[in-house]
Amino acid sequence: MKSFRQELWMNTPSRRAYVNITADVQKAVDKSGIKEGLCLVNAMHITASVYINDNEQGLLKDYDQWLEKLAPHEPISQYKHNNTGEDNGDAHLKRQIMGREVTVAITEGRLDFGPWEQIFYGEFDGRRKKRLLIKIIGE
DSSP, X not given: OEXXXXXXXXXXXXXXXXXXXXXXXXXXXXXXXXXXXXXXEEESSTTEEEEEEEOOHHHHHHHHHHHHHHSOSOSGGGOGGGGGTOSOHHHHHHHHHHOSEEEEEEETTEEOOOTTEEEEXXXXXXXXXXXXXXXXXXX
């Protein structure tokens, strides 16, 4: 069995963003040479997420509105975490809801998705450089 590791770096200009990274992940699969296996993609930061869903702009806006209702950024005083001098207590909660990572099967060298599935990076406390890990194992 072979393994392959690659990092992606994100630096979104806004506090919250949803970035389709499917093509970047497929490029890593291509580079790995692995034809049958598994691909793990995870956000290596506690205020960001990786998830799978549809690449539909209305849905992305729905996610953003829904998450903001569940864990609104302001007032920042509502979060005990922010007593440390941070202002990102909401981002930690949003990440917990959206998840840390996804695993996708690789079949014949391609990410093996269901209909409409795409991989997204969810950013909840942006405007700084953050790392994602792509780990691929298989043959």
